[in-house]
Amino acid sequence: MHKTKEIFINGFALFSMFFGAGNLILPPFLGKNAGSLWFWVTIGFFITAVFIPMIGILAHAKLQGTMYDFGKKVSPTFSLIYCFVVYTICIALPAPRTASVTHEMAIAPYFSNSSSLVTSTIYFGLVFLFTMNRSKVLNLLGKFLTPLIIFILLAIIFVGFFTAPDMITPTTLKAPFVDGLLEGYQTFDAIASIVVGGVLVISMNFNTNTTFEEKKELITKAGFIAGIGLLIIYAGLIYNGVLFSSTFSESANRTEILNSLSNQTLGNIGSVFLSVLVALACFTTAVGIITGTADYFKGISNNSQKIFTVTAIISCLLGIAVGQFDVKYIINIALPALMFIYPITIVLIVLNVLPEKYTSTLVFKSVVAVTFLFSIPDFLGFIINPNYLVEIKNNIPFANQNLGWVLPAILSFVFSNLIKSKKQIPTE
Known part of the structure; x- marks a missing residue:
């Protein structure tokens, strides 16, 4: 009670x-x-x-x-x-x-x-x-x-x-x-x-x-x-x-x-x-x-x-x-x-709540870097929004909905974990 x-x-x-x-x-x-x-x-x-x-x-x-x-x-x-x-x-x-x-x-x-x-x-x-x-x-x-x-x-x-x-x-x-x-x-x-x-x-x-x-x-x-x-x-x-x-x-x-x-x-x-x-x-x-x-x-x-x-x-x-x-x-x-x-806050929250074996330093660095990179068009879109930015956003999935960072962040998480697993030396 x-x-x-x-x-x-x-x-x-x-x-x-x-x-x-x-x-x-x-x-x-x-x-x-x-x-x-x-x-x-x-x-x-x-x-x-x-x-x-x-x-x-x-x-x-x-x-x-x-x-x-x-x-x-x-x-x-x-x-x-x-x-x-x-x-x-x-x-x-x-x-x-x-x-x-x-x-x-x-x-x-x-x-x-x-x-x-x-x-x-x-x-x-x-x-x-x-x-x-x-x-x-x-x-x-x-x-x-x-x-x-x-x-x-x-x-x-x-x-x-x-x-x-x-x-x-x-x-x-x-x-x-x-x-x-x-x-x-x-x-x-x-x-x-x-x-x-x-x-x-x-x-x-x-x-x-x-x-x-x-x-x-x-x-x-x-x-x-x-x-x-x-x-x-x-x-x-x-x-x-x-x-x-x-x-x-x-x-x-x-x-x-x-x-x-x-x-x-x-x-x-x-x-x-x-x-x-x-x-x-x-x-x-x-x-x-x-x-x-x-x-x-x-x-x-x-x-x-x-x-x-x-x-x-x-x-x-x-x-x-x-x-x-x-x-x-x-x-x-x-x-x-x-x-x-x-976007950076969301990925930091998610990475910190996941099990340690999936969130190495490599995973943190790659996911945060990719999230930052792909959120730049969303950030700039509300300030200057030049023509070339429209072209870039058209080629990034969900970018026109201001969520262009989501898929790259997920892919970065998957690939960095695959790289980490290949680098690990098997224990005897």
């Missing part, structure tokens, strides 16, 4: 970690555009927003280390650069996006003349204070916040099933599965699984006599519970986006769709309550990202408190600068960065 309770506690902790308020705005938007093909969109979204992040947690359970350990088999230099890039992306995109979501959901609907720059300045001023003081208030908020948001979302989903209009608009997506897959990148959850997963795994209250295998089993089952919870919420919100698609304006953005959905199902009071809770959840996410980033740079600088403070200041100033833009703009500028870092 005690073990079951521990599994559920850790499962809810994992759910809370991945359940960023920014993620809430993505599923209903997908549903609005998916129409009757919503199931394929959900499967695609589930792979990158739930399945891969859960595998990331399993990889942490296996490694029992930090994010640095994910890439050290490629090379120590690569791992350091990778960590730097990931943390930089975190403070430049998902952290500022929390301020933008807060402004669009909790401020702008009620204060029509409000300035997003003022909102992001006050927001990150408070984030800096909480980061420097590491207040326990955030932990208390987190314990009550997540259950409240889940309750409200389940209420929206449940009421929506019975009150939605009969008309469903046709799909506007050309490749629903791929669109769901790529929208899942915007949750940043695969990156989150390696950024804070190690901290979470280490901080779990395991008994001192718990064996490695028992810990692994606990994390696996907790991950399964968190994954099921995320899938229910995501699928429900996507489906509600489908059911209410005819009520949204064609130009409605992600936050407007979520606001409209909560207003149509729970009324004005429910919508206001959701806005406040989302703002608080965004705030705790921003503090977590910036604290984690500052901790990392402090750790590689001989535990210098000065470096921690400087990193927190730079992160908050960057948050003010980027957070004043609307959510749609931040999502658009995030795409090139995600096309660059997400």
Whole structure:
């Protein structure tokens, strides 16, 4: 009984970690555009927003280390650069996006003349204070916040099933599965699984006599519970986006769709309550990202408190600068960065969770190098997209769906394992 309770506690902790308020705005938007093909969109979204992040947690359970350990088999230099890039992306995109979501959901609907720059300045001023003081208030908020948001979302989903209009608009997506897959990148959850997963795994209250295998089993089952919870919420919100698609304006953005959905199902009071809770959840996410980033740079600088403070200041100033833009703009500028870092993150997660006999140093180096090489056209396609790049992408399988790295990565994994097996000297 005690073990079951521990599994559920850790499962809810994992759910809370991945359940960023920014993620809430993505599923209903997908549903609005998916129409009757919503199931394929959900499967695609589930792979990158739930399945891969859960595998990331399993990889942490296996490694029992930090994010640095994910890439050290490629090379120590690569791992350091990778960590730097990931943390930089975190403070430049998902952290500022929390301020933008807060402004669009909790401020702008009620204060029509409000300035997003003022909102992001006050927001990150408070984030800096909480980061420097590491207040326990955030932990208390987190314990009550997540259950409240889940309750409200389940209420929206449940009421929506019975009150939605009969008309469903046709799909506007050309490749629903791929669109769901790529929208899942915007949750940043695969990156989150390696950024804070190690901290979470280490901080779990395991008994001192718990064996490695028992810990692994606990994390696996907790991950399964968190994954099921995320899938229910995501699928429900996507489906509600489908059911209410005819009520949204064609130009409605992600936050407007979520606001409209909560207003149509729970009324004005429910919508206001959701806005406040989302703002608080965004705030705790921003503090977590910036604290984690500052901790990392402090750790590689001989535990210098000065470096921690400087990193927190730079992160908050960057948050003010980027957070004043609307959510749609931040999502658009995030795409090139995600096309660059997400494929590498996915292959590192998968390689670290596979058995050791299939993941030698040679395998790590070749798969990561090939993934990096074949993700360059996707990355450049969102920045310059010259004619010759179109020609290149036409000759790479799935490249026109921004998944040109997938098949080369798989082939590289197979061939490097074959080379490794041929090089091995038989034991007598």
